[in-house]
Amino acid sequence: MSEVKVYERPKSWMPNVSSHYCPGCGHGIAHRLVCEAIDELGIQNDTIGVAPVGCAAMIYDYMDTDYCEAPHGRAPAVATGLKTVRPDKIVYTYQGDGDLASIGMAEIIHAANRGQSITVIFINNAIYGMTGGQMAPTTLIGQKTTTCPLGRDASVNGYPLRVSEMLATLPAPGFITRVTVAQPKYTLKAKQAIKKAFQNQVEGKGFSLVEVLSSCPTNWGMRPVEAFDWLLSSMMPYYPLGVFKDFD
Amino acid sequence: MGRILMKGTEAIAEAAIQAGCKYFFGYPITPQNEIPEYMSAHLPEVGGVYVQAESEVASINMVLGGGATGYRVMTSSSSPGISLMSEGISYIAGCEIPAVIVNVMRAGPGLGGILPGQADYLQATKGGGNGDYNLIVLAPSTLQECVDLTQLAFDLAQKYRNPVMVAADGFMGQMMEAVEIKPSPTKDQPADASWALGFMEERGGKRSHLHSLFLAPEPLEEHNRKLQKKYAAIKAAEQRCECFRMEDAELLVAAYGTTARISRSAVNNLRAEGLKVGMIRPITLWPYPYEAFKTIPSTVKHILVAEMNAGQMVDDVKVATGCRYPVSFYGRMGGFAPSVKEIEDECRRILAL
Numbered sequence: 362m363s364e365v366k367v368y369e370r371p372k373s374w375m376p377n378v379s380s381h382y383c384p385g386c387g388h389g390i391a392h393r394l395v396c397e398a399i400d401e402l403g404i405q406n407d408t409i410g411v412a413p414v415g416c417a418a419m420i421y422d423y424m425d426t427d428y429c430e431a432p433h434g435r436a437p438a439v440a441t442g443l444k445t446v447r448p449d450k451i452v453y454t455y456q457g458d459g460d461l462a463s464i465g466m467a468e469i470i471h472a473a474n475r476g477q478s479i480t481v482i483f484i485n486n487a488i489y490g491m492t493g494g495q496m497a498p499t500t501l502i503g504q505k506t507t508t509c510p511l512g513r514d515a516s517v518n519g520y521p522l523r524v525s526e527m528l529a530t531l532p533a534p535g536f537i538t539r540v541t542v543a544q545p546k547y548t549l550k551a552k553q554a555i556k557k558a559f560q561n562q563v564e565g566k567g568f569s570l571v572e573v574l575s576s577c578p579t580n581w582g583m584r585p586v587e588a589f590d591w592l593l594s595s596m597m598p599y600y601p602l603g604v605f606k607d608f609d
Numbered sequence: 610m611g612r613i614l615m616k617g618t619e620a621i622a623e624a625a626i627q628a629g630c631k632y633f634f635g636y637p638i639t640p641q642n643e644i645p646e647y648m649s650a651h652l653p654e655v656g657g658v659y660v661q662a663e664s665e666v667a668s669i670n671m672v673l674g675g676g677a678t679g680y681r682v683m684t685s686s687s688s689p690g691i692s693l694m695s696e697g698i699s700y701i702a703g704c705e706i707p708a709v710i711v712n713v714m715r716a717g718p719g720l721g722g723i724l725p726g727q728a729d730y731l732q733a734t735k736g737g738g739n740g741d742y743n744l745i746v747l748a749p750s751t752l753q754e755c756v757d758l759t760q761l762a763f764d765l766a767q768k769y770r771n772p773v774m775v776a777a778d779g780f781m782g783q784m785m786e787a788v789e790i791k792p793s794p795t796k797d798q799p800a801d802a803s804w805a806l807g808f809m810e811e812r813g814g815k816r817s818h819l820h821s822l823f824l825a826p827e828p829l830e831e832h833n834r835k836l837q838k839k840y841a842a843i844k845a846a847e848q849r850c851e852c853f854r855m856e857d858a859e860l861l862v863a864a865y866g867t868t869a870r871i872s873r874s875a876v877n878n879l880r881a882e883g884l885k886v887g888m889i890r891p892i893t894l895w896p897y898p899y900e901a902f903k904t905i906p907s908t909v910k911h912i913l914v915a916e917m918n919a920g921q922m923v924d925d926v927k928v929a930t931g932c933r934y935p936v937s938f939y940g941r942m943g944g945f946a947p948s949v950k951e952i953e954d955e956c957r958r959i960l961a962l
Binding site for chain 1: 632634658660662663664666667668670671672673674675676677678680682696697700704806807808809810814816817818819820821822824
C-alpha cells in the first residue's frame, strides 16, 4: 500500500520549529494560513514580512521568508519603506490589535490612505496578550481585563474600535475584510481571504487588510473551546464578518 | 558641475542624490524644509521616490524598512522631530540597518524655537533612544563639508551597517555658500545581498531576519557584545578632527559646526594681535576624536569650549584631555550663536588670568 501524505507543514514554515503560542491561541492557525497562501502563490523567496510588537513579535522564528522587525505599531511604515524601495517584492505586516489599533493607529490609517500596495494581516483578539491581558482598543464593553477589572466602561474608556469598517471609509484601500479562525468552516473562508490579500499584491492592486477575529484563552481566562465559543457569541455580533471593501 | 552657490539644506539634498540616495522619507519641520522639498522635486529625475510620512515616527520607520533592503535611504528633520525619531533610531541601530539621518538642529528644549542651536549634542552622541547603541555623528562646519560629510555618511552607514547622523545646525542649513557636488564614486554600489531583505532568491533560498529582539539574556548579551565590537572598530578607524593653528598655542578653543567657523575668525584675529590661540574642531562628534586631543602641544594652558548650548561638549573635552587642563565654557542659547567678538573677549579674559 503506497503512502499518501494528506497533511504536512507548509513549505514556508520553518522546518522543525514549534511556536510559542498558548494552547487554543488563534495565532498558530493564522500563521499557517499565511504560510499556505505564500506556498500556493509560489512567492516564498519574494516575500518580506514585517513583525509586530506583541505575542507575534517572534513570527520570524516560524516563517521561512525574509523578515524585518518593527517598533510597536510602526509595521505599516516599515512596510512602506520596504515596498517603496522594492516594489517588486511582496511585503506584508502581521499585527495584533494593540499594535495596529492603538499605538499604531496613525501608521495603519495613513498606509491604507496612501493605498500602499502591501498586505496587512490584523489579528483581533480583543485584549493585549503578551503583556498579560490588559484592555485593548478592541476590548468589548463590559469585558473584564487586568486594566478594566470591572469591565470596560464606555464613559471612561470609549467604545471598541471597528478598524475594518473605519478603514473602509477611505478611498484608497482596495480590499478590507473581516474573518475568523473560530471554527473550521470560518477558517476555510479566512484562508481564501488571506490568499486573496496576497494575490492582490502580486497583481499590484494596492492595499489589502484581513482582520482575523482570534482567541486568547489564557488572558480571557477560558479553556480553548470555551474561548472560541465566546468569540462566536460575544465578539462576532460586534465585529461582524464580511467584506467591507473590494477592488472590484 | 563646478562650484555653485547653494543653500545648505539644498546642498545636503543634492549631495545625497549624488551619493546614490534614491529614497527619502520625511516630514516637514523648520529649519530644514528645503531638504524634503528638494528631494520631492529632484528624486523623480533619478528614478527615486520621496514619501512624505504622516509623522517623524513614521518617516524614521520607513527609513528602517527602506534601509533593510540595503539601498541608500535617508531622512532629515530638526531637533523636536529627531526626538520623535529616537525610538526608530534605536531599532535601526539594534537591527544593524544602514541609514542616514540629517539633523538641522534648532534651539530647545521642547518646541524651543526655529533658530539654530547645538543643544542636541548629548542626544546625538550619548543616546536619545533606549539601549546601548551609538550613532556615527558628523558635524559640518562649512557648506562644502555639509556636502562631503553627507556623502561620507552613506559610505559609513553601509560600511558599518549603522545609522549615521549629519548634525548640522540651522545656520548650516539656511546660509548660502559656494559648493562643489560631485557624484560619489560609490554611487552605483549595489545593495549587499548577503544580509539585505529582498534577496532570498539570490541567497539560494536562505532567509534574512533583521531584528533587535532577543528574549533570552545570553543571545541578547551576545548581540550587544557584537555591537560593541563594531563600535570599537568605528572608534579606532573613523575619528575625524581639524587642528587649526594649534602649534605653540597657549589657549585652545574647542568647537564644532557653526561655532567652530565663528571661533576660527576669533582665532585668526587674536593671532593677528600676537595672542597664541588655536582651535581643535571635532568633525566626528561620535566617535569623539580622542586621538587628536592627544596631540595638543605642551604649550597649551587652557581650553575654552564654545557651543550654541549650555556646555554639552565640556565633559567630552575633559575626558579627552584627562582633565589635565582647566576647561571653561562660553555659549549662547535660544537661537543665538556666540559672536566673534564674544569669543575673542572670552579668550582675552582667559589669557589675562
